[in-house]
Every structure is written in C-alpha cells, then in structure tokens.
Amino acid sequence: MQKVLVLEINEVNFDLLEKYAAEGKLPNFKKFFDQYGYTKTHSESDQGVLNPWVQWITGHTGLNYEQHQVRRLGDMQGKSHEQIWERIERMGKSVGVFIAFNAKNNLKNPTFFLGDPWSREKRILPKTAEWADDALKQITDDYANGRIAPSSILKLIGSSIANLRAKNYLRLASYTKGYLSRKFYRALACDLLLSDIFLKMYKKSRPDFATCFINGAAHVQHHYMFSSKYYDGEIKNPEWFYKPGIDPLEEVYKLYDYTLGEIQKEVGSDTRLMLMTALSQEAHDRLSIYYRLKDHTQHLDELGVPYTDIQPLMTEDFIVRFKNINEAKRGQKIFESVRTKLDKNIFYTTTADDNSRENDTNDRAYYVDNRNDGSLYIQLKPSSDKYPDNFSLYVGDEQQEITGFENQVDFVSIKNAGHNEAGYFADSGYSKGELPSDIYLNQIPGHIAAIFGEKNASELKDADIHHTEEEAEAPAPVAA
DSSP, X not given: OOEXXXXXXXXXXXXXXXXXXXXXXXXXXXXXXXXXXXXXXXXXXXXXXXXXXXXXXXXXXXXXXXXXXXXXXXXXXXXXXXXXXXXXXXXXXXXXXXXXXXXXXXXXXXXXXXXOTTOOSOOBOOHHHHHHHHHHHHHXXXXXXXXXXHHHXXXXXXXXXXXXXXXXXXXXXXXXXXHTTOTTHHHHHHHHHHHHHHHHHHHHHOOSEEEEEEOHHHHHHHHHGGGSXXXXXXXXXXXXXXXXXXXXXXXXXXXXXXXXXXXXXHHOTTEEEEEEOSSEEEEEEEEEEEXXXXXXXXXXXXXXXXXXXXXXXXXXXXXXXXXXXXXXXXXXXXXXXXXOOOSSOOEEXXXXXXXXXXXXXXXXXXXXXXXXXXXXXXXXXXXSSOOOTTOOEEXXXXXXXXXXXXXXXXXXXXXXXXXXXXXXXXXXXXXXXXXXXXXXXXGHHHHHHHHTTOTTOOOOOGGGOOOXXXXXXXXXXXXX
C-alpha cells in the first residue's frame, strides 16, 4: 500500500508562490507544480468562519461549518467529529500527526501526535520533541512582548542538538542572527526546527499516513505582505514597524521551497505527497493595529469581571469562562461597557468576524461573543491608530477609569493580510492537468480515505469540477 504524507502549509497563497517561482527563487515548487499541478479549493465565504481554526476542521473532517459548528480555537473540545487520521487508523493503518490545528487526539495508537501551540491535547512525542513544543508554546504566548524564558532557550538548544540535521545548523544560526534586527526570522527558525523534528520521527516510524503542519508563512503574510515586492496596493508599512531592504515573503517561501525539497528526498518514492493550504490570504484594505494584553488576569480583575478561567488565544483574543451562564452575562455587560473618551474614536466597529470591512470607528474597546455555555470569546478590537500616551478606558455606568492602558498591552503588529476563501491542493498521485480545476475543501478527506480503500469514498475526478462561481460558493456535500 502506498503511503500518504500531507504537508499542510497554512494559508500560503499559491498565486504569490508562482510569481516568486517564475524568478527562479523556488525551484522545488516550480518542479512540483510543473509535474503535478494543483487545484483551487473553496470554503465558506462568511468572514466570521473564514479562519484557519474553522477551515482546517473542514479539511480534516469533511464537514462544513454548519455541520461541525467549530467556530473558535479550542472549540474541538467536547466534539466527536471523526478526523481523517482517525478514519485511516480505523482501517488498520498506522498514522502520525504533527501539529494538528484545532484538533483532538482521539487516536488509539499513533506513531506520534502533536496539537497546535494552543492545544491541551495529549502529546505522543519523544522527550526532545516535547522540549521544543514546551518552548514554542511559551514563545507563542509571549510573542507580542518578545519574551523568551531562559528555560525555553535551554529546551530549544537541547531539542536542536537532538533533532536538527547537521546541514541545517548554519541555516538556523542565520535565522537566529536575522531575528536580532527583523522579527519575522523567528517564525522561520521555528519552522526549520519543527520540520526537522517531523522528518526524524517520520523516518523512524514510517506511518502509512502522516500530516505535518507549518505556519510561519501565514504569520509572515499576515504581518508583512505590504513589504512584498509583488504587493501593488497603496498601504505601506511605516519604517518604525519594518525597515525596507529584505522581502519577508521571499524569505519564508524560500524556506518552504527548501523544506519541500528535503521532504521529497527523505520520504522515498513509495510516498504520495500532498500539499494543502485550507485557505489563503489577500492584502488587507485598511491600516489595522493590533495589541495584546500583557496580563489578562490583572486586567480582568481591574475591570471586575467575575471569571473562573482565562484562556489566551493567538493575539488579541481570549476566552473567559464563568461559573454559569448568568455570570457570563454579567461579564459580557462589563466588557461591552468598556469605552474611551478621546477626541476621536480609534477602535474599528467591524472586526475579523464581520463580513464587511468598514472604516467606521467607535469608542468601544471589546468585541464580545457570548457562546451561551458559560464562556465568552473576547477580542481587543483593532485600532486605526497607535494608542496615545496616558490612554484611559472607562468601565460601566460609574465610569470607573482604567489609566495608562497603553502600558497594559504589547504592540503586536500592523495587519497586512486577511483571509481568502480560496485554498490550494496538490497531489503527486496526479500529473499536471489531471486534477479538477477547483474543488470544495470538504472533499479532501474523502479523497484521502479512498486512497486507503474506504468504502463509499472517492478520489477527485473531472466530475468534481465547478463550472460557475455560484456553484463554487454553494454549500458542499459531506464527503463520504
């Protein structure tokens, strides 16, 4: 039986890849696309669910959002949706899963398993790989303030010595040195180490099915697309944020090209390699500045929110849990009352959860989603300008003043790119031109299951081609 390896390159825009490849900068991608081609995938167009923590669920389960109802990072907790690796394990095959985004570990005997950096799922990893995961969890959580704990440095050194291939020592040193002046190199260093950890585990266990998720390009696109040589819009990153001279997208794409080539050399001819993005990114159309709370507990205590637990998420967002639904409603009222008294409004009225991107601003600091289960999903809303000095927020009917709020947050980034419902999928089991021109994202799990002989599942074929834009946006059927 042929083995299958899915390289999940989160949110990478293949249109941009092609432009850099045409310059000769990405020889492995060019060769792969010339030989096997690729197809475009379609997911939901509703901005509220057009996020990786929603769309990767679809790409792993074959269920659309209306069916899986996973809206937030961490919402897979308590869900019983069968993921593709579980379907394959159920057929008696060995599986390995490395950095499954917003996933559960319901496997009985995986060769390895690791969730995303925000995951609380059980890890099945060598101890030296756990060191890297521990360190990267801390670094991810403290990304905005740039803090790297001494214990994390020691764990990264130990994990690198144990897992990094000798040929990559100089490359890692180059990224580490680059990080001193350009923050995005940290994402490249992390992806280099993680891909070597994956390759070491994969070569040792050789599972029938494996996935490897890498996220550095999604991060770089989000924060630096305005600095790409191929961005032709009018918004520019200010020099206090990013000094011109190096194209961040070119740098991360070159790393991914190198990673693709190394995987192809290491996995062997008996492995069917697939590339998958779930969704992609496009240049943002407004200047949006994001901040992250430094100390969620301190801030919520100051606001008087009656929480029982706080779970920080990616950047500006977090989940707050309460004793019961009534307490959650109390918390919601407090968050919705937090406002400014500036001469001009700076918080955007619309957030990433809204279908439109209005430039309207108001004085309300928080977006609140009451999930009606005793918890709230909270976003510190993006702003149209930097926070001023001596910035105060006011809470509730009594207008309690929270002074110096600019000191309670860390600047995260200027958003350069948002999500696009178009994703991409490539499969070395097809020659160029044989894949349908476009498919639904939720067809991919059935396609993979069919390769392993699951009854009623089917591989992609010409009949799956969508001929109209309306057809491509229509709700897709559930893959068998």
